[in-house]
Amino acid sequence: MVAQPQFIAEVSSNHARDLGRCRAFVDAAADSGCDAVKFQLFRVRDLFAPEIVAVRPDIQARVEWELPTEFLAPIAEHCRARGILFACTPFSLDAVADLAPHVDLFKVASYEMIWPDLVRACAATGKPLVVSTGMADMDEVRAMVGWARDAGGHDLTLLHCVSNYPTKPEDANLAALDTLRRATGCAVGWSDHTRRPSVIHRAVHRWGASVVEFHFDLEGEGAEFAAGHCWLPGEIAPVIRDVREALGADGDGSKEPGATELVERQWRADPEDGLRPLKATRVGYRP
8 A cells, every 4th residue: 555645846946036925835835735845945156156157147047046045934934834844955055054944854956966965964954855866877876875874864765857847758767766766775756847647646656656746836927837847736736636535545455345335235136046135134125
């Protein structure tokens, strides 16, 4: 029986540096049935090498995507009020320190999973750590798991994902979840870039994803929505509901009459004459 997966709504850079909008994301994630909402904490100057920033206006413009650190405490407070976990991805060692007093779990992105110091810093906080493994090979994954465990990180979940935005379903390679699980002994999940309900269902019901992360926008006006990989609340809420409903149908696996079958059980064909109901039940119907 597959346990109910944890759903994480990734706000990414769709918050527009607006605290009210950040709170709206928390509300929308909670209302959609999510277990956690995740933001990103970066500064462009700390994320890209200076020679890249100097020649890339599009990267320079990403300063408008930076989450102000003064938002962290009110976001955390609103998450607690709504009963949802606050997660965040740090992109620098300073960001780990800024986040540690506020977040319930850390997330390391695919692009940073090969940076030992960042993985170790997150793991050393003792908080749950989720790591995306897009673009990685198994040698890189094993090394990263070693860094995390050596730093004291034992609540570790690895997300398989494809670092293409959006990802075609035929490129999802969901069977890699089982490869990650067998090779590392870690819990595994799926970071979705497909925006396809069928892919999420397959990740959970066939490959046992214990976490499903997805990119999230409120109404299609976020900075990253146009790329095509962000879900809207009305799209993801029924997927979460249906996944949980389907898993609830698994039961305990015993083959015994269920409580709801006991009345109908009396109306089975009697083994002596093949007529319904059982002879013992017919007694009450004699004229």
